[in-house]
Amino acid sequence: MAIVKHIKSRNANYSAAINYLLFEHDEKTGKKIVDESGRSILRKEFYMDGLNCDPMSFDKECELTNAHFHKNKKREDIKSHHYIISYDPADVTENGLTGERAQAISLELAKQMFPGYQALVVTHTDGHNESGNIHTHIVINSVRKTAVERQPYMDKPHEEVAGYKHRSTDKFMNTFKKTVMDRCLQEGLHQIDLLAPAERKITQKEYMAQKHGQQTIDEINRKIIEDGLKPTSTVFLTQKEYLRQAIDECAVTSSNFDEFQSKLLELFQISVIEHRGRYSYLHPDRQKRISERALGTRYGKEHLEQTFLRKDPLAILYVRSHLCLVVNLQTNVKAMQSPAYAHRVKLSNLQQMANTIIYVQEHGFDTQSDLKNTLLASKQELKEMQTQFAQHRSNLRTLNDQIRYTGQYYANKEVYSQFSNAKYKGKYRKEHAKEIQKYEEARDWLRSFYQDGKKTSLKTLTLQKEKLQQQIASEEEAISSLKEKLKDLDTADQNVDAILQMQIPEPVKSKTKDLER
Known part of the structure; x- marks a missing residue:
């Protein structure tokens, strides 16, 4: 690979x-x-x-x-x-x-x-x-x-x-x-x-930290052994790896989130909370939480909830994995060269076909056209949301400039007023060059921005900024959610195309009958 x-x-x-x-x-x-x-x-x-x-x-x-x-x-x-x-x-x-x-x-x-x-x-x-x-x-x-x-x-x-x-x-x-x-x-x-997404997400930075940390502990242990003593620790773990190993140990023995949460805290002093549909973990030596994304999909809410459900033999019937693309064996060079690899791909394709059919049925797509139309509509919706999001981000930058120059204007207004009334202006400007320059810079910017000469107060600008920031955060979350939806829709659409083009045995083909109409 x-x-x-x-x-x-x-x-x-x-x-x-x-x-x-x-x-x-x-x-x-x-x-x-x-x-x-x-x-x-x-x-x-x-x-x-x-x-x-x-x-x-x-x-x-x-x-x-x-x-x-x-x-x-x-x-x-x-x-x-x-x-x-x-x-x-x-x-x-x-x-x-x-x-x-x-x-x-x-x-x-x-x-x-x-x-x-x-x-x-x-x-x-x-x-x-x-x-x-x-x-x-x-x-x-x-x-x-x-x-x-x-x-x-x-x-x-x-x-x-x-x-x-x-x-x-x-x-x-x-x-x-x-x-x-x-x-x-x-x-x-x-x-x-x-x-x-990787099951275990290890960045280059973490890899190098693990490598250097292990080298350091090996050198320390070598000196301890030379002194005739026994090292207390032989393996170095990054904070993320400590979390991964603790999560792996607690997940296999937990049947729900509450039990998982209690075991992590009791055995490893790790706090875990759910925030916006994701898990985040607090290492005992940190003040800032580490998100599930930083650890890998194996340590996220979706995977762990499936792990908990598997403790219940009936609940597993309702567990469905993420959709993945069906592989075309006719164009896959590796599958052509290796029968064993081709067999694994066939099994994976069957699973993805089943997942696709479940997805289509769950979302009420009666025809292939319904699926494609929903995909196109969602893409257009995402484009419009991203355009609006970009505009609001631009508005926020402008609002920040308004706040900065308005504050700068009033903070140095008194100094400039004294400069205007000073008898020896050259001397006064030299002594207060920084304040006068800031005032003039803010004054000129505000004049170009407020063509009518009416300035908005700092209080009003601050309230506008808070409201806009909330709107941007809400839009960002909505865009992220829509992207996830689009990913499944796009995969389902490609898989349906692949399924309908394949020569599928009759029992399997009957499951996609509703898509052929």
Whole structure:
């Protein structure tokens, strides 16, 4: 399976990326490994290409692009984006994947996903911690060098023009993952659904914290053992992993949420509450809760409630999993090559067909047209809600400016009044330059905003802001809910199309009879 990771960097030294990709580095310290003569050691095997640049002058060319467009001047600016495509180690032995082939695949993906950007595409065959998995690094300058055709994942105006900064949005990442999945299946490589939420969501940051924490505790324990003592702890757990293990232990012995809640608190001092239809957990050493989304779907309300229901043999009859797409075996290269894999896909397809039929019946869709019309109407509704939401967010920004400049105006009005009446204005302005400048800035902004000269009071503006914030929060929740509904509708629609096009045995076909009318 290929997986995709993303890391953003504020490091203005683009040479650091070249050095890391070309030369051996110590994974513990992050420092470059040198030989006896103090010279850097090249990696044993790597493949390098450049997009819109010479790979060996990537750093200088990026700096020239930034200077040309006057971008990435501030320390907090994101200077580059680092994407990593890691392939399944089994692909090497089972599907003949080589570093050269992985580089060719990844280079095509980079050309497709990062048009107009300067990029380094480098494939390593050593794997992380010498695991042996082939992986490709794609490092791009955050500023687009040349204009390109507008892409479907672009949702901001002028995102395709030269000088625009790359944005790794959810929409872009989902498109990237879908593209990687499709290419891997086309190449006959192992692949999982990258768009499905992970059961155990472990970010790169948590992975590195776990790794460094374990190294630290191992070093401490080694010294304790050398002193003839026995270590009290041999395993390091991040706070999130502590929560996961505690939840796993309590969930299997709980038959409802109240019991689950009590056991977590009693055995592990973990507080769990339900908020807006989701669980959130409080680690005993934290003050801020960790949401179920940060832990993975296995630790969310939906999965855990199914776990509780399974304690009741009758309740399980009413448990239904999330809809997933039916896989077309005729176009799935992996299924063609592996009968065992094809058999697993067939079983999964049967389950998803059943889930789809249940969904269609539960929502009262009498015909396929009803389903498609509801899907189209929901998409239009979402578009209108997002447009209104964007307008209200824009109104909030304007309202914040009104509040800021109104407050700034009245806070410095007295100083400016004294300045107007001062005998030596030059001296007074010099002594109160900051206050006078703020007053004049606020005055000029308010004059341009209030054409009739009538200003709104701070109290009224504050009340308007509170009301608008409540409206935005409500719209955000409604949009999130509608997106979930759309996801199921879209999956059901595609599955119905797949079911009706398949040659299904008569007993199964009769279950979709109502959809064929």
